[in-house]
Amino acid sequence: MTTVIKNGTIVTHDLTYAADVLIDGETIIEIGENLEGDEVLDATGCYVMPGGIDPHTHLEMPFMGTYSSDDFDSGTRAALAGGTTMVVDFALPQPGQGLLDALKTWDNKSARAHCDYSFHMAVTWWSEQVFDEMKTVIEQYGINSFKHFMAYKGALMVQDDEMYASFQRLAELGAIALVHAENGDVVADLSARLLREGNDGPEGHAYSRPPQVEGEATNRAIMIADMAGVPLYVVHVSCEQSHEAIRRARQAGMRVWGEPLIQHLTLDESEYFNEDWDHSARRVMSPPFRDEKHQDSLWAGLQSGSLSCVATDHCAFTTEQKRTGIGDFTKIPNGTGGLEDRMPMLWTYGVGTGRLTPNEFVAVTSTNSAKILNCYPKKGAILVGSDADIVVLDPEKEKTISAKTQESSIDYNVFEGKHVKGLPRYVLSRGRVMVDDGVLKPSEGHGRFVKRRPQGEVNRALTSWKDMTKPRPVERSGIPASGV
Numbered sequence: 001m002t003t004v005i006k007n008g009t010i011v012t013h014d015l016t017y018a019a020d021v022l023i024d025g026e027t028i029i030e031i032g033e034n035l036e037g038d039e040v041l042d043a044t045g046c047y048v049m050p051g052g053i054d055p056h057t058h059l060e061m062p063f064m065g066t067y068s069s070d071d072f073d074s075g076t077r078a079a080l081a082g083g084t085t086m087v088v089d090f091a092l093p094q095p096g097q098g099l100l101d102a103l104k105t106w107d108n109k110s111a112r113a114h115c116d117y118s119f120h121m122a123v124t125w126w127s128e129q130v131f132d133e134m135k136t137v138i139e140q141y142g143i144n145s146f147k148h149f150m151a152y153k154g155a156l157m158v159q160d161d162e163m164y165a166s167f168q169r170l171a172e173l174g175a176i177a178l179v180h181a182e183n184g185d186v187v188a189d190l191s192a193r194l195l196r197e198g199n200d201g202p203e204g205h206a207y208s209r210p211p212q213v214e215g216e217a218t219n220r221a222i223m224i225a226d227m228a229g230v231p232l233y234v235v236h237v238s239c240e241q242s243h244e245a246i247r248r249a250r251q252a253g254m255r256v257w258g259e260p261l262i263q264h265l266t267l268d269e270s271e272y273f274n275e276d277w278d279h280s281a282r283r284v285m286s287p288p289f290r291d292e293k294h295q296d297s298l299w300a301g302l303q304s305g306s307l308s309c310v311a312t313d314h315c316a317f318t319t320e321q322k323r324t325g326i327g328d329f330t331k332i333p334n335g336t337g338g339l340e341d342r343m344p345m346l347w348t349y350g351v352g353t354g355r356l357t358p359n360e361f362v363a364v365t366s367t368n369s370a371k372i373l374n375c376y377p378k379k380g381a382i383l384v385g386s387d388a389d390i391v392v393l394d395p396e397k398e399k400t401i402s403a404k405t406q407e408s409s410i411d412y413n414v415f416e417g418k419h420v421k422g423l424p425r426y427v428l429s430r431g432r433v434m435v436d437d438g439v440l441k442p443s444e445g446h447g448r449f450v451k452r453r454p455q456g457e458v459n460r461a462l463t464s465w466k467d468m469t470k471p472r473p474v475e476r477s478g479i480p481a482s483g484v
């Protein structure tokens, strides 16, 4: 069966033009004028854009003694409702658990997905088994990105020597390294001190993670990645100190990308000083929200290209789960939601204010992620041959965000009360209409795993450069070469 999207304006990361889009089954087969199809979707007054890709989610994640509440069912319903057609989650081995073993668990969880998905693999400990299994994960499973936590001491955190070993292995295998960049030792020490001094409320969480802990760790990860010769992707960049390190590295020719979250762009630290404990605890995440100066830096990074992708880090906990931390902020499960709101919030506060162009919006919500993660142009594109993952965005459609009407299973929304303008009229996932005239029509199990091959362009370029510039012995006449 064919479907045609008619009368809209196509907006990609680099072009804006009027044309119809013809889809056969799961794939875009033609783009042009006056196209006909079995089913017609009218996009008059709308922008026809690549479906959003959220490169950072945690659905049903085991974390801090509980599980994040949105699973691949409610999480991907929320994604589609907001115009996101692919999520990239994290397979997370417990320290001591094999990578392949952890992948089995994530495979089971994701069977319920309504939209396509992929996984990053987390490296939470280091051993010969991890070293060996990395190759299988990359070559057989099609996962080319590996996350390292520099925080969460005593749980997920890895040490510098483990990170360096892992980064070298990734360079050799043509994958990319991801980091959660916060100095976990300093955070642990500051947290203990704050608790001793009676700072046990949610604001203590923000005090325990000042921008310096993020700036230091980002810089350290960048230097270690450069020495290992691996491209680096820094997740949830929240502050100028971290952004500055990324900007500086990029200007020096290093292959580094930065990912701000929609939460850090639009919510600030005053949330932690609310007199209502629940209000503040619901917003506890790492890194914490910052002030306006840092927000301006993140927006400027998206405008100038020093920051590349806007994500959510969707890791949603109910109020009841958050209350585990009453009397000790270090026990409040870290994480916030945002999957349904990322695209409308970024359109409203980015495009709606003139901070971003529509093309830049597409780049940072979809295309850049697809390129970095090596699934472009199957994903992140409106091109003949691409998957028909499409959002038809009506710039006049508006709503006020409310937990009462959201797909997420939790009992609140950190964006509650925000008025957004620019919402999906249609959302297609591999050709299937999942949002029809603004109404979600979910389909459990429709989502498929997206394999991503190693040795993307940036890996190949970096490997050539590192090879060309690697240390070589100086040949000296009369002195025999040693050992070789």
Ligand SMILES: NC(=O)NCCC(=O)O
Pocket (backbone or CB within 6 Å): 058, 180, 236, 284, 285, 286, 287, 313, 315, 334, 335, 336
């Ligand atoms: N970000 C956060 O607070 N929770 C999710 C896990 C992580 O990404 O650190």
Ligand SMILES: [Zn+2]
Pocket (backbone or CB within 6 Å): 180, 235, 236, 286
């Ligand atoms: Zn993180």
Ligand SMILES: [Zn+2]
Pocket (backbone or CB within 6 Å): 056, 057, 058, 235, 313, 315
């Ligand atoms: Zn995360």
